Amino acid sequence: MSQPDPRIRSRVVAPRFGGRLASDFAICYRGMAQATVCADVTRLELGCSDQGAIIAARHLTYGCPPAIAAAEWLCQRLEGETLAVARNLSVADVTAGLGLVGVQEHAAQTVIAALASALPPSI
Amino acid sequence: MGRIYFDYHSTTPLDPRVFAVMEPYFRERFGNSSSGDHAYGWEAEEAVDRARHQVAQALGVEGREVIFTSGATEANDLAIAGSFEAPNRGGSHLIISAVEHKSVLKTAAYLEGRGATVTCLPVDDEGRVRPQTVAAAITNETWLVSIMAANNEIGTIQPISEIAAICRARGVLCHSDAVQALGKIPFDVRSVGVDMASFSAHKLCGPKGIGALVVTDGARDRLVRRVHGGNQESGLRSGTANVPAIVGFGRACELAVAEREAEAQRVSALRDRLHATLRAALPELFLNGPSEDRLPGNLHLSFRCVEAESLALSLEDVAVSTGSACTSADNEPSHVLTAVGRTDDLLHGGIRFGLGRYTTEQETDEVARRVIAAVERLRSLSPLWAQVTQHPASP
Incomplete structure (x- = not known):
């Protein structure tokens, strides 16, 4: 393991979005994805208002530092956004947001896959 | 509490007692041990001889059987590829285990591309090579068995004496990467019975960039050099001796064995x-x-x-x-x-x-x-x- 980017390190050492959502949201979406190249798994929960705003995002992640950091980055990015904005987030956004390089990009792919599986098809 | 170092299998801090004996050879005693025409060279040569004796004593061999290298990776390469290239090696079959260090695995793979056949032995669930699997794998074509003395990841100590005895009985060269063993467990080359063994100074609170391949007298003519140039290290390893590091290696061996x-x-x-x-x-x-x-x-x-x-x-x-x-x-x-x-x-x-x-x-x-x-x-x-x-x- 080479020296991790501070953006990854800080999110792994002190995660802020790990865990499960409280149950007091009008609508709750859940999704899960596993990395195709390793055993990383992310489970994502989005707590939303009636109007389609994401009030809270939480994740449970097993995996390498980029996997945890990617889930943390995504949750932070999602809170306060609409479901439509969430739908447009891409692997490239996560990669750029965390400075992921090379094989680390699998972490971005996993969390975007978890997001896609969480969002309702109509969005 | 600040940083805590729990990675001693990777490398170790330099013991101040080792650094103390090295320091003069970075400064006033900077001579080339191959310079036979003046006092600078003589004192460097003397220091190398002394260190060679210290290393040999720690390993239970003669000084002439210690070949200084840049580290264990080079020592492993010299043992494996150097014996493969010897004109009298006999067959082209090499036996290693699945838990060897990358420097052994990669050298074996390199030789596979040059005509060698390699048997990679499985280990049990504790990482141990069973001697009977070595015996079963040896063929008339086997020129070398290379099994590490102790594993660098999970710490398994291999039954290397038993493996060496099998090799000796079958007339096959036996080499051991003993980097993790020196200073940690008893490892007397003669008692263990291997023909060649690799060591590295920086695993025992010595300096980086220096190691050794012990080549016992019986194996000397079954090995050729990999680094060409001068006639240093009994003709098995060319290149100007790294005198300060060799001096440090000698002292590190002395301390590691004593303590x-x-x-x-x-x-x-x-x-x-x-x-x-x-x-x-x-x-x-x-x-x-x-x-x-x-x-x-x-x-x-x-x-x-x-x-x-x-x-x-x-x-x-x-x-x-x-x-x-x-x-x-x-x-x-x-x-x-x-x-x-x-x-x-x-x-x-x-x-x-x-x-x-x-x-x-x-x-x-x-x-x-x-x-x-x-x-x-x-x-x-x-x-x-x-x-x-x-x-x-x-x-």
Whole structure:
């Protein structure tokens, strides 16, 4: 393991979005994805208002530092956004947001896959 | 408490007693040991001879049997590729094990591309090569068996004397990468019975960039040089001697052997203390490698539902080692854990704690505290953990 980017390190050492959502949201979406190249798994929960705003995002992640950091980055990015904005987030956004390089990009792919599986098809 | 070093299998801090004897050879005694025309060269040559004698004594061989190299990787290459290239080697069959260091595995792969056939022996679930599998694998074409003395990841001590005896009876050269053994467990080359053995100074609180291949008299004519040039090191390794490092290596060997027994006791007690503390606090924790007959400072654990790199990163300021994982360039888990049959999260959750000469009880307790906190935090994040605690599985 080479020296991790501070953006990854800080999110792994002190995660802020790990865990499960409280149950007091009008609508709750859940999704899960596993990395195709390793055993990383992310489970994502989005707590939303009636109007389609994401009030809270939480994740449970097993995996390498980029996997945890990617889930943390995504949750932070999602809170306060609409479901439509969430739908447009891409692997490239996560990669750029965390400075992921090379094989680390699998972490971005996993969390975007978890997001896609969480969002309702109509969005 | 600041940074804590628990990675002694990777490298070790330089012992100040070693540095003290090296220092003059960086400064006023800077001569080339091959310069036979003046006092600078003579005193350098004398220092190299003295160090060679110290190393030889520590290993139970004669000075002429010690070939200084840049480290164990070069020593392994010289032993394996150097014996392959010898005109009198006989067959082209090489035997190694699945848990060898990369410098052995890669050299074997290199030789495969040059006509050698390689048998890579499996190990048992504690990482041990069974001597009978060596005996069964030897053919009339086998020119060399290369099995490490002790494993750098999971600390397994191999039955190398038994393996060497089998090789001797069958007339096959036997080499051992004994880098992790020197100064940790008794390793007298003559008593063990191998023909060649590789060593490195920086694993025993000596300097980096210096190692040795012991080539016993009986094996000398079955080896050719890999580095061409001058006639240094009995014609087996050309190049100007790294005099300060050789001097340091000699002193490091002397100290390591003199203090081995007491250090092994002290360090293994700290290792056991760490293991007991973690075991008492954390469920679903698995020891990799043997519970007995392992290197004194080695503790290798897998934590269910915890990925090793994330744990290592979470242990801020504690230096431990993971067996490589999905963010490394080759995207491969540890070949050693794979060889002992670890799968899934236990394969990806292996952490090596390496304790050594300067490890203290206070540091050991602090590492335990930080590991417990980090494992609990990472498990609270893991979507797999709740399932596992409801239905614990065997490794």
